[in-house]
Each structure stands twice: as structure tokens, then as C-alpha cells.
Amino acid sequence: MRLCRHKKTPVLVSRTRIRVRFSETDAMGIVWHGNYAKFFEDGREHFGSEYGIAYDQVLAAGYTIPVVEMTCSYRKSLVFGDEIVVETGYVPTDAAKIQLEYAIYRASDNELMASGTTVQVFLDTEGHLQLTNPDFYQEWKRKWNII
Amino acid sequence: MRLCRHKKTPVLVSRTRIRVRFSETDAMGIVWHGNYAKFFEDGREHFGSEYGIAYDQVLAAGYTIPVVEMTCSYRKSLVFGDEIVVETGYVPTDAAKIQLEYAIYRASDNELMASGTTVQVFLDTEGHLQLTNPDFYQEWKRKWNII
Amino acid sequence: MRLCRHKKTPVLVSRTRIRVRFSETDAMGIVWHGNYAKFFEDGREHFGSEYGIAYDQVLAAGYTIPVVEMTCSYRKSLVFGDEIVVETGYVPTDAAKIQLEYAIYRASDNELMASGTTVQVFLDTEGHLQLTNPDFYQEWKRKWNII
Amino acid sequence: MRLCRHKKTPVLVSRTRIRVRFSETDAMGIVWHGNYAKFFEDGREHFGSEYGIAYDQVLAAGYTIPVVEMTCSYRKSLVFGDEIVVETGYVPTDAAKIQLEYAIYRASDNELMASGTTVQVFLDTEGHLQLTNPDFYQEWKRKWNII
Numbered sequence: 327m328r329l330c331r332h333k334k335t336p337v338l339v340s341r342t343r344i345r346v347r348f349s350e351t352d353a354m355g356i357v358w359h360g361n362y363a364k365f366f367e368d369g370r371e372h373f374g375s376e377y378g379i380a381y382d383q384v385l386a387a388g389y390t391i392p393v394v395e396m397t398c399s400y401r402k403s404l405v406f407g408d409e410i411v412v413e414t415g416y417v418p419t420d421a422a423k424i425q426l427e428y429a430i431y432r433a434s435d436n437e438l439m440a441s442g443t444t445v446q447v448f449l450d451t452e453g454h455l456q457l458t459n460p461d462f463y464q465e466w467k468r469k470w471n472i473i
Numbered sequence: 474m475r476l477c478r479h480k481k482t483p484v485l486v487s488r489t490r491i492r493v494r495f496s497e498t499d500a501m502g503i504v505w506h507g508n509y510a511k512f513f514e515d516g517r518e519h520f521g522s523e524y525g526i527a528y529d530q531v532l533a534a535g536y537t538i539p540v541v542e543m544t545c546s547y548r549k550s551l552v553f554g555d556e557i558v559v560e561t562g563y564v565p566t567d568a569a570k571i572q573l574e575y576a577i578y579r580a581s582d583n584e585l586m587a588s589g590t591t592v593q594v595f596l597d598t599e600g601h602l603q604l605t606n607p608d609f610y611q612e613w614k615r616k617w618n619i620i
Numbered sequence: 621m622r623l624c625r626h627k628k629t630p631v632l633v634s635r636t637r638i639r640v641r642f643s644e645t646d647a648m649g650i651v652w653h654g655n656y657a658k659f660f661e662d663g664r665e666h667f668g669s670e671y672g673i674a675y676d677q678v679l680a681a682g683y684t685i686p687v688v689e690m691t692c693s694y695r696k697s698l699v700f701g702d703e704i705v706v707e708t709g710y711v712p713t714d715a716a717k718i719q720l721e722y723a724i725y726r727a728s729d730n731e732l733m734a735s736g737t738t739v740q741v742f743l744d745t746e747g748h749l750q751l752t753n754p755d756f757y758q759e760w761k762r763k764w765n766i767i
Numbered sequence: 768m769r770l771c772r773h774k775k776t777p778v779l780v781s782r783t784r785i786r787v788r789f790s791e792t793d794a795m796g797i798v799w800h801g802n803y804a805k806f807f808e809d810g811r812e813h814f815g816s817e818y819g820i821a822y823d824q825v826l827a828a829g830y831t832i833p834v835v836e837m838t839c840s841y842r843k844s845l846v847f848g849d850e851i852v853v854e855t856g857y858v859p860t861d862a863a864k865i866q867l868e869y870a871i872y873r874a875s876d877n878e879l880m881a882s883g884t885t886v887q888v889f890l891d892t893e894g895h896l897q898l899t900n901p902d903f904y905q906e907w908k909r910k911w912n913i914i
Contacts, residue, residue, distance in 0.1 A: 348665065348675065349507055349658050351500035353553050358496050359834040360808070363801025364643050371642065381642065382701065393800040397838045406500050407676065495812065495822065496805050506687040507661070510654025511790050518789065528789065529848065540653040544691040554823065643801055645794035647847050652790050700794050 338416040338470060342372035343433060346408045356403035362440055363396065366428045369412035370444065373426065377416075379466055387462035391424060391446040398442035402432075409433035418472050422459045423447055485563040485617060489519035490580060493555045503550035509587055510543065513575045516559035517591065520573065524563075526613055534609035538571060538593040545589035549579075556580035565619050569606045570594055632710040632764060636666035637727060640702045650697035656734055657690065660722045663706035664738065667720065671710075673760055681756035685718060685740040692736035696726070703727035712766050716753045717741055779857040779911060783813035784874060787849045797844035803881055804837065807869045810853035811885065814867065818857075820907055828903035832865060832887040839883035843873070850874035859913050863900045864888055 344365060352358035374380035384391050404410065410430050417425035424446040430439045448456035448463065459467070467473045491512060499505035521527035531538050551557065557577050564572035571593040577586045595603035595610065606614070614620045638659060646652035668674035678685050698704065704724050711719040718740040724733045742750035742757065753761070761767045785806060793799035815821035825832050845851065851871050858866035865887040871880045889897035889904065900908070908914045 347658060348499060348661055349505050352495060353498035353500075353502045354831055354833065355500045355502075356833070359837060360496055360801060360804025363804065364641060367642055367801070390795055392795065392797070392841070392844070394841045395839070396800060396841075398836070400833070400835045400837075403833070494805060495808055501684055501686065503686070506690060507654060507657025510657065511788060514654070514789055537648055539648065539650070539694070539697070541694045542692070543653060543694075545689070547686070547688045547690075550686070642793060643799050646789060647792035647794070647796045649794045654790055 337418075338373070338377055338472075339413060340369070340373040340376040341411055341413050342369055344368055344410050344412060346404055346406055346410065348406050351406050354403075356405055357408075359398070359400060362398050362400070362430070362442065365410065365412050365430055365440075366396070366398075366414075366426075366442055366444060369414035369428050370426060372412070373414040373416070377466075377470065379424075379463075384462075387460065388451055389448045389456070389460055389462075391448055393444050394447050395445035396442065398440060400440045402437060402439045404430075404432070404439055410439065416472070417443075422456050422463075424463075484565075485520070485524055485619075486560060487516070487520040487523040488558055488560050489516055491515055491557050491559060493551050493553055493557065495553050498553050501550075503552055504555075506545070506547060509545050509547070509577065509589065512557065512559050512577055512587075513543070513545075513561075513573075513589055513591060516561035516575050517573060519559070520561040520563070524613075524617065526571075526610075531609075534607065535598055536595045536603070536607055536609075538595055540591050541594050542592035543589065545587060547587050549584060549586045551577075551579070551586055557586065563619070564590075569603050569610075571610075631712075632667070632671055632766075633707060634663070634667040634670040635705055635707050636663055638662055638704050638706060640698050640700055640704065642700050645700050648697075650699055651702075653692070653694060656692050656694070656724065656736065659704065659706050659724055659734075660690070660692075660708075660720075660736055660738060663708035663722050664720060666706070667708040667710070671760075671764065673718075673757075678756075681754065682745055683742045683750070683754055683756075685742060687738050688741050689739035690736065692734060694734050696731060696733045698724075698726070698733055704733065710766070711737075716750050716757075718757075778859075779814070779818055779913075780854060781810070781814040781817040782852055782854050783810055785809055785851050785853060787845050787847055787851065789847050792847050795844075797846055798849075800839070800841060803839050803841070803871065803883065806851065806853050806871055806881075807837070807839075807855075807867075807883055807885060810855035810869050811867060813853070814855040814857070818907075818911065820865075820904075825903075828901065829892055830889045830897070830901055830903075832889060834885050835888050836886035837883065839881060841881045843878060843880045845871075845873070845880055851880065857913070858884075863897050863904075865904075 346357055350357050350361040411433050413429040415427050417427055419425050426444050428442045432439050448460050497504050497508040558580050560576040562574050564574055566572050573591050575589045579586050595607050640651055644651050644655040705727050707723040709721050711721055713719050720738050722736045726733050742754050787798055791798050791802040852874050854870040856868050858868055860866050867885050869883045873880050889901050
């Protein structure tokens with residue numbers, strides 16, 4: 327698995343499958359590069375559901391987790407109708423952040439099409455940036471043996 | 474002006490100019506049909522700013538105005554780089570609704586590319602549908618001599 | 621089934637399930653109305669795959685089928701995380717058009733959230749509008765006993 | 768100007784102004800992070816028009832220039848109605864690539880909201896990656912005294 331370049335264990339990974347929409351293509355006949363952010367988001371949501379840190383669970387704990395960094399590296403072009411697998415992996419860090427990395431594979435031949443990363447921070451209900459891990463997140467890390 | 478098919482006067486009309494984005498095209502090389510809703514929205518916002526019924530003004534009065542009906546008729550295809558003019562016209566009605574109609578012209582030759590309509594209703598802050606015109610809207614209509 | 625308001629038989633219907641994306645919501649906290657065009661497209665593609673008239677099959681026959689009319693009626697608001705079922709039904713017509721109608725249900729309680737229609741026409745590879753049904757389409761209709 | 772962290776001269780820079788669309792917001796009430804790719808693209812197109820290396824000019828020379836890398840760093844949240852200025856700067860490189868960097872400012876107070884980068888490569892009409900600068904690009908660099 328190409329996401330496992332981080333040494334700490336366990337690295338939590340989830341996989342979800344998506345079909346490229348026609349509306350996601352552009353006049354070059356390929357998926358418009360900006361739309362990969364949607365695929366990452368699908369991966370992130372799937373990860374959240376699988377590991378108990380979904381958007382609504384974070385919200386229920388009193389936080390929002392906006393993306394503050396995103397990178398994407400494009401290797402091959404996706405076209406309409408392609409089925410893709412988004413692999414989302416958790417990258418351990420001590421900082422009060424959620425770091426994820428993504429790999430997008432074409433389902434038909436398991437070719438790596440793109441990879442990327444996101445960093446999210448914690449804001450409380452008043453929009454204040456949290457400099458230390460919120461309790462719920464600390465517990466979540468403990469539960470998954472990340473700390 | 475092609476929007477003036479309604480007999481009551483005055484028909485309020487505003488015009489705004491937009492450049493088609495590359496991300497709005499699709500693999501047929503033309504603007505994806507669903508993106509015209511964005512052009513209508515640009516037109517609607519411009520109308521709201523020009524006539525004092527912008528989204529934030531409606532919100533300040535205690536209401537949201539979700540779209541409950543939309544139609545679009547496509548005549549010619551827009552391509553990347555096209556400059557368009559969105560013409561937004563107010564359609565008088567006694568119902569507690571905002572009815573607008575839209576015409577999208579290609580700026581280079583004034584060709585009509587698409588036309589459409591939207592209907593919006595009033596919800597109060599608790600999400601309840603208003604069956605009669607909110608006071609602020611009634612005043613707005615009076616101001617523009619629509620009633 | 622609420623789509624069956626057309627009397628000719630058979631009415632071909634397909635159903636597909638989608639999860640609402642976070643990127644599809646807007647600042648009102650609900651799915652932005654323009655994004656329903658994506659749901660209709662998902663439904664249309666699913667219909668095409670199920671009944672042998674998918675985009676690439678049409679393309680292989682030498683035609684594109686742009687949408688020339690779209691309508692959407694919004695009844696209730698979709699929110700992030702909602703699972704929806706898009707029901708796509710074929711509306712018989714003698715004209716050289718593909719008419720489809722859509723119903724979007726919330727999966728959790730089968731509530732009708734929105735409905736709509738599209739009309740598509742046939743263009744040949746040079747972009748000429750076809751005034752009579754292309755042969756491949758005529759055969760397709762015969763196969764499904766629509767003629 | 769915050770983009771000028773590259774030492775070679777001249778650094779070509781262009782600026783364009785955009786109004787945030789309602790459809791670009793999300794349920795957090797802010798612009799969905801993936802939509803910044805559209806703002807970068809607006810900046811890129813404006814740069815291309817200003818400096819004679821627009822998409823259609825590249826296409827006329829026989830090349831497409833897909834984005835192969837994108838990064839974005841988000842500092843503050845944009846909301847509906849914000850006017851922004853996208854500053855796009857050219858980053859000299861000897862490689863057969865177009866490297867651009869972007870800074871997005873809120874027009875009302877000149878606050879830096881986000882910054883980012885893109886890398887584009889040259890593909891010929893058959894989709895082959897160019898390992899050396901195409902002639903038209905070499906000439907373009909010469910014209911602007913970048914080489």
C-alpha cells in the first residue's frame with residue numbers, strides 16, 4: 327500500500343469507491359483538476375465514518391475542522407465514467423491537527439492517478455483556533471492507539 | 474428586450490456580465506448545463522444589489538429565500554472564454570413569492586444563449602414557509618411601484 | 621411510484637443511490653439548488669447504463685445528446701450526509717428527443733425531496749440537430765417496445 | 768508584494784478581481800476550500816491574457832498545459848459576497864514547466880486569505896509529455912526576458 331510511508335503504527339486507512347461524474351470533466355475531456363478536492367473529501371468522510379471521527383461527530387463535540395492546507399499531485403488523467411478508489415490514511419502528529427493523505431487509484435487497473443494531503447485544524451464554536459488537542463480528539467487517538 | 478413579456482409596469486431588470494470559467498466546461502467542450510444555475514444566481518444577486526433586495530438584506534429582515542422552482546431552456550452552447558450578459562427581470566405576482574426570469578446573451582454578438590426562471594419563497598428564521606408577503610417585501614414592492 | 625403519470629407503457633424506470641457531498645451544501649446549510657442537476661445526471665447515467673443508452677453508447681453511434689431543457693421543483697431541503705435515491709423515468713414522445721423525469725427521495729424515510737425533467741436532442745458529429753430519430757435510437761425504442 | 772519571494776527578475780505578476788458566489792459557500796458558511804482552485808484558475812487565465820500565454824494561444828501552438836501539482840494554504844475564511852483579488856506570479860524555472868504562485872486578498876481590507884501554487888506541463892496533441900520547452904514557450908520566455 328503506497329500510503330504507508332509513515333512509520334508509526336497503526337496507520338489508519340480507509341477505502342471508498344467513486345464514479346466520476348460527467349459534470350466533473352472539462353473541455354480537455356478529463357476531470358478538471360480542482361474536482362479532486364471532492365474525491366479527497368469523499369475519502370475523508372469515509373475515513374471519518376469508519377473510524378468514528380465524522381464531521382457530525384466532531385461538530386457534536388463542539389468543533390469544526392476546516393482544511394488549512396491541501397496539496398495534490400496529478401499523475402494520470404481521469405475521464406468520465408472512470409471508477410476510482412480513494413485511499414485515505416491518517417498521518418500521526420503531535421500538533422493539534424488532523425493530517426491525512428490520499429491516493430486515488432483507477433479501479434479498472436489499480437493505476438495510481440493522483441495523491442495528495444490535507445491538514446485540518448480545530449476551531450471551537452466561536453471560531454477560535456485550538457492550540458492543543460481537544461479532549462474528544464485526544465480520546466479518539468488513545469482509542470486507536472495513536473498516542 | 475426579450476424579457477418584457479409581462480404586462481405590468483414597471484418590470485425591474487438588471488444586467489451583469491460574466492466570463493465563463495474553464496472549470497464550467499465539460500467533456501463535450503461546452504459549458505455543462507447545470508452550471509447555468511450559477512449564471513442565474515449571479516444575475517439574481519446583481520438584481521438584488523441593484524434594487525435593494527440582496528440576500529443579506531433579506532436575511533437582515535429575518536428571512537431566507539430558497540429557490541423552489543427553476544427552469545432553464547438552452548438554445549446555443551457556451552464555450553470557455555465566452556463573455557455573457559445575464560439579464561434578470563422581476564415578474565410581478567400576488568403570491569408570497571419572488572419570481573424572476575433570466576436571459577443569457579453572448580456578449581460578442583448579443584445572441585440569446587439560454588433563458589430560464591426561478592421562484593423563491595420566504596422562510597422565517599425557524600424555517601416556516603410564509604403564506605403572505607413579509608412586511609419588508611411588501612414595502613419593497615411599494616417602493617418600486619409594483620403593487 | 622410517483623413518476624408514472626404518463627400513460628404509454630412501458631415506462632422504463634431506474635433507481636440509483638447517492639450520498640450528498642459536503643461540497644454540495646451552501647451557506648444556508650442545505651444542498652445548493654443548482655447541484656440537483658448533478659443528481660439528475662447521476663440518475664440519467666444510471667438509466668443509460670441499465671437500459672443500454674449510456675453516453676458512450678450514444679457517442680459510439682455518432683451522436684451527442686445535449687440537454688436543451690431542464691426543470692426542477694424543490695420540496696424539502698437536503699443536508700450534508702443525506703442518502704438519496706434518484707428515480708429516473710423515460711417519457712415516451714414521437715419527437716426526436718429524449719425526455720426523462722426524475723424524482724429524488726431521501727433514503728431514510730422515502731420522502732420526496734425534489735422532482736424534475738430534462739429534454740435532450742440529438743446532434744451529429746458536426747453538431748447538426750437531428751429532426752428525426754437516429755436509427756440507433758429508433759432501434760433502441762423498438763427493443764424496449766416503446767414505439 | 769508578498770509573491771516576490773523568487774529572486775530572478777522580472778517576475779511577471781497579474782491581478783484580477785472576483786466576487787465570491789453563493790454556490791461556492793458550504794454548510795460552514797464559508798467558501799468551500801476546493802473552490803479556491805477556481806480562483807487560482809481565474810488568476811491563471813488573467814495572467815495568460817495579460818502576458819500572451821492564454822489557454823487558446825497555447826492550444827493554437829499545439830499544446831495543452833494540464834495542472835500536475837497544486838497546493839493551497841488557507842489563512843482566513845472567505846464568505847459569500849466577499850470581493851477578492853487574485854495575484855498570480857510567474858516563477859522562473861529551467862524545467863519544461865509553467866510554475867505559478869497565487870495570493871488571494873480580500874479586497875475590502877487587503878488581508879491575505881490564501882496562497883498557493885500550481886505546476887503545469889506541456890502535452891502535445893497526442894498527449895505526449897514534453898521534456899524540453901516547446902519553441903513557442905521558449906520564445907515567450909525570451910520576449911519577457913525570463914531566460
